[in-house]
Amino acid sequence: KGCTDSCGTEYKIEIRRGTNCGKQFWIWVDLGINPLEIGECYLVMINTGTSSCGHMITQIFQNKVICPECSTTCDDLGGACCDSGQTCIGAEIPGASDCLGYSCCNGTCQGINSAIIADHTTINKFDSIPNSWIEKAKERFRISYGHTSHGSQIISGMNVLKAKSNLYSFSNSGGTGILSIHDRIPSGDLGNPDRTTWATRTRTMLDNQNNDRNIVMWSWCGQADTSESNMQIYLDLMNQLELDYPDITFIYMTGHLTGTGENGNLNQRNNQIRDFCKTNNKTLFDFADIESYNPDGSYFLNQGATDSCSYDGGNWADEWCAANPSSDMCSTCSCAHSKSLNCNMKAMAFWWMLARLAGWSGE
Numbered sequence: 001k002g003c004t005d006s007c008g009t010e011y012k013i014e015i016r017r018g019t020n021c022g023k024q025f026w027i028w029v030d031l032g033i034n035p036l037e038i039g040e041c042y043l044v045m046i047n048t049g050t051s052s053c054g055h056m057i058t059q060i061f062q063n064k065v066i067c068p069e070c071s072t073t074c075d076d077l078g079g080a081c082c083d084s085g086q087t088c089i090g091a092e093i094p095g096a097s098d099c100l101g102y103s104c105c106n107g108t109c110q111g112i113n114s115a116i117i118a119d120h121t122t123i124n125k126f127d128s129i130p131n132s133w134i135e136k137a138k139e140r141f142r143i144s145y146g147h148t149s150h151g152s153q154i155i156s157g158m159n160v161l162k163a164k165s166n167l168y169s170f171s172n173s174g175g176t177g178i179l180s181i182h183d184r185i186p187s188g189d190l191g192n193p194d195r196t197t198w199a200t201r202t203r204t205m206l207d208n209q210n211n212d213r214n215i216v217m218w219s220w221c222g223q224a225d226t227s228e229s230n231m232q233i234y235l236d237l238m239n240q241l242e243l244d245y246p247d248i249t250f251i252y253m254t255g256h257l258t259g260t261g262e263n264g265n266l267n268q269r270n271n272q273i274r275d276f277c278k279t280n281n282k283t284l285f286d287f288a289d290i291e292s293y294n295p296d297g298s299y300f301l302n303q304g305a306t307d308s309c310s311y312d313g314g315n316w317a318d319e320w321c322a323a324n325p326s327s328d329m330c331s332t333c334s335c336a337h338s339k340s341l342n343c344n345m346k347a348m349a350f351w352w353m354l355a356r357l358a359g360w361s362g363e
């Protein structure tokens with residue numbers, strides 16, 4: 001309102017945008033003027049609040065998008081506002097690209113139309129993660145992680161990082177500078193006690209009026225070596241959860257190695273997960289891929305690599321740490337079914353993934 005363009009014409013524009021139980025709606029009142037034709041000079045008044053379903057209503061101000069809980073903005077409609085559950089709710093703004101998480105609030109608009117995959121390539125990127133993005137991830141995310149023994153490898157490695165630096169602090173309840181992870185909550189894993197109970201338990205948790213989790217992750221413990229149809233059950237259940245709970249980020253996962261190599265059924269099922277995640281722009285923690293390479297990038301899946309880091313010619317974790325005894329990645333931890341190096345690498349990949357979800361571009 002009260003905006004004068006380069007021609008000296010004053011326009012008054014009001015835009016109301018909100019949600020009704022997940023359905024987006026817009027009301028434009030622009031006195032016959034298309035606001036995008038005005039260029040750099042227009043102001044928009046918008047009513048803000050929360051709908052009956054708990055969705056935040058966004059604000060738009062002078063060619064910029066302001067997120068409800070952030071003070072900084074995207075430049076020139078370079079990103080769309082997202083709610084507290086990392087669901088893009090501003091994609092319908094003409095000229096704006098989508099964002100994921102709160103990336104738009106921090107000047108780096110992360111396109112939602114791309115998968116985030118934490119695999120072996122993230123290990124050498126770990127040291128380049130800006131501390132500020134780790135802090136943002138700790139502040140914003142409240143994680144539920146259902147797993148049994150194999151899934152504990154990530155947590156074991158995270159404990160090593162936490163012992164070295166408060167930057168990587170986490171606990172059940174979280175707090176200032178501390179990531180909240182409900183470890184082994186809900187109970188079970190993606191195949192225990194069966195292939196569907198994990199999804200039912202997830203719904204029960206999320207439907208609880210006291211739920212505060214905004215990231216959900218489940219791991220396998222051997223059951224990924226199954227039929228194509230069984231794996232499709234997992235993918236369908238995950239996808240439906242995402243549709244039914246758009247404010248929650250769901251993290252997909254591949255299954256640990258079994259020594260059956262590139263042509264084995266397990267790798268085919270892991271590729272089924274990978275292909276689905278890449279095609280549909282999901283977030284994937286590629287458990288198996290991390291086990292397939294040492295930190296130098298040497299490849300072992302085609303040499304019968306297993307979850308213990310053993311392969312046809314030895315054990316790549318033992319060999320790498322023997323050659324790099326002073327590396328922090330070789331710090332000892334209790335790593336279920338495997339070597340400390342494997343757990344430590346997975347923890348590094350996990351923090352990389354959280355930083356990306358928080359909005360870091362990865363560069």
